[in-house]
Amino acid sequence: MCGIVGYIGGEQAAPILLNGLTKLEYRGYDSAGIAVFDGREIRMEKVSGRLQRLKEATGNGAALPGTIGIGHTRWATHGSPSDTNAHPHFNKDRSIVVVHNGIIENYVRLKQHLEKHGYEFVSETDTEVLAHLLDYYYGRTKNPLSALCRVMQKVEGSYALGILFKDYPDTIYAARKDSPLIVGSSRDGNFIASDVPAILQYTRDVFYMENEEIAVLTRDVVSFYSMDEEPVEKSPVHIDWDVNAAEKGGYEHFLLKEIYEQPRAVRDTLSPRIRGGQIVIEELGMSDEEIRSIDKIMIVACGSAYHTGVMAKYIFEGVARVPVEVDLASEYRYRDPIFGARTLVIVVSQSGETADSLAALRESRAHGQKVLGIVNVVGSSIAREADNVMYTWAGPEISVATTKAYSAQLAAFYLLAMKFGQARGALEDSVFSEMLASLEKLPDQMEEILKNRESIQRFANRYLAAEHIFFIGRGIDYAISMEGSLKLKEISYIHSEAYAAGELKHGTISLIEEGTLVVAVATQEKLYLKMTSNIEEVKTRGAFVMALTNEGNKDIEKVSDFTLYVPETNRYFAGSLAIIPLQLFAYYVSLGRGLDVDKPRNLAKSVTVE
Ligand code: G6P
DSSP states (O other): OOEEEEEEESSOHHHHHHHHHHHTGGGOOSEEEEEEEOSSOEEEEEEESOHHHHHHHTTTTTTSOOSEEEEEEEOOSSSOSOTTTSSOEEOTTSSEEEEEEEEETTHHHHHHHHHHTTOOOOSSOSTHHHHHHHHHHHHHHOOHHHHHHHHHHHOOEEEEEEEEETTOTTOEEEEEEBSOOEEEEETTEEEEESSGGGTTTTOOEEEEOOTTEEEEEOSSOEEEEOTTSOEEOOOOEEOOOOHHHHHTTTOSSHHHHHHHTHHHHHHHHHGGGEETTEEOOGGGOOOHHHHHHOOEEEEEEOHHHHHHHHHHHHHIIIIIOOOEEEEEHHHHTTSOOOOOTTEEEEEEESSSOOHHHHHHHHHHHHTTOEEEEEESSTTOHHHHHSSEEEEOOOOOOOSSSOSHHHHHHHHHHHHHHHHHHHHTTOSOHHHHHHHHHHHHHHHHHHHHHHTTHHHHHHHHHTTTTOSEEEEEESTHHHHHHHHHHHHHHHHHOOEEEEEEGGGGGGTGGGGOOTTOEEEEEEOOGGGHHHHHHHHHHHHHTTOEEEEEEETTOHHHHHHOSEEEEEOOOOGGGHHHHHHHHHHHHHHHHHHHTTOOSSSOTTOOSSOOOO
16 A cells, blocks of 8 residues: 655655655555655645656755655545645644554544544545644643554554654654554664665665554664553564565565455455444445335446456345346446346446446446445546445555455455345344354454465466366355456466356366366355265366365365365355465466466556457
């Protein structure tokens, strides 16, 4: 997501900050800014758009004197990309300035509290709350560290922070929780940064900050504190990665890094919307009565986003008893769809710029339909043009093949379907509570699966020369198969098809030969026996079957050649777990074949042409 850099030392800060931000460009951003303290005042420059504009506005930093400063590249979450919403953010008398990466979940409540105390807000960001809240507590404690600790006790959500106090001209304050932040130290000064590449040119000695830790940096000394203001002892780590590896956080490819970011992406998408045992989706803009009155949902999307729609159909229909149609956007826009009297159209898109999805949105609105966008990029075209938008908080995705945005879209659908189920009286309270408990466990279970990548790599290495691979499943497992198959063909160039397992015998089974790999997804308990029969059918024709099923399902293991297990969850959420081994499988096949994993041939991350 956003990128943070801070510097205090003997050199002019601004050029170092701009240079550091340039190294963080790969993280994705839509605006940038820096604040530098020249001993008398804190000067700030911030612009929307590319970093180049910030460099031009400051003469490559020359216009901002001072040897202490903080900088930021923003990837919009709360509030569209604009000069005003760009970071840094000041308190009212410009004596405290803040940069922030993350999401302050309770910012609305905090904002109301501060407004009652006379604070005025100039931006739409959640971050501005932090500047005013620091002011509030600094006014009471007269101590920056105490003020910061009080703020950390009050805010919910994730943050990495860089802060300057005008009263402390030789100190940078920093803190983190669930957003990355490192501290670099060198003989010529000290640094904070979201990521190693930003400071690699200046130092390779890095302290990794833990959750709820505070760092206090002067020119010569770095000290760490807990939230109780107790000193914390830390040792630096010496980094020997090259710049290229550092951008990928030590992973070989962005795809692998993003696969590993999925628990975080899902957690960030879910947690701000789960409050006190309930699902709260303010941005839905619909009362329970409106939700009850909906007669049909139409989900429209392209690529992997379409696959989340296929999955969502099973979930909405099962949980909320509302009919759902799912369309590829390129088909929908020309098929003259029939809307009900109260149809909700949901357009799903990571980029928010996919031409067909945008056209489908416009087509729906031209017919007077209400459109909800499920979008990852804040301020994108689909986000702007939809009536309401529910953001997925996956953060910027760099690798062309989507992974973490797909998982975050599924998470958004789970929340919506459960919310609809409850509002429509289709979901009993006890079932709702059980589902919610399963939902909250999902990110941890995803982390468990990610620990076990070696066996998938070994298996993938046996299929590097495969010509065809088939994925089969029923119900939700069919939707997972579609995404598993797409991942494989996108990055490995192996021909692959996903088939509804019961449909195989109507044609595709003729393609099964001795040794053909068939990946059988079987996470839906009530369909185990049916899947067992389908596995037998392909095995009889020579297939080698890799089964992907829930822990404890030994029956499937008996009929399969190789079995991978995922932890048990509520049946509607199984896709979020089962997709991870399939993504890793695709990744390792692509890697083994020596292909360009992050930029596969002929594909684009955002398809803005028809
Ligand atoms: C491209 C990407 C896919 C993505 C699809 C839809 O084909 O390579 O990963 O699923 O576009 O993109 P969207 O941004 O609308 O989700």
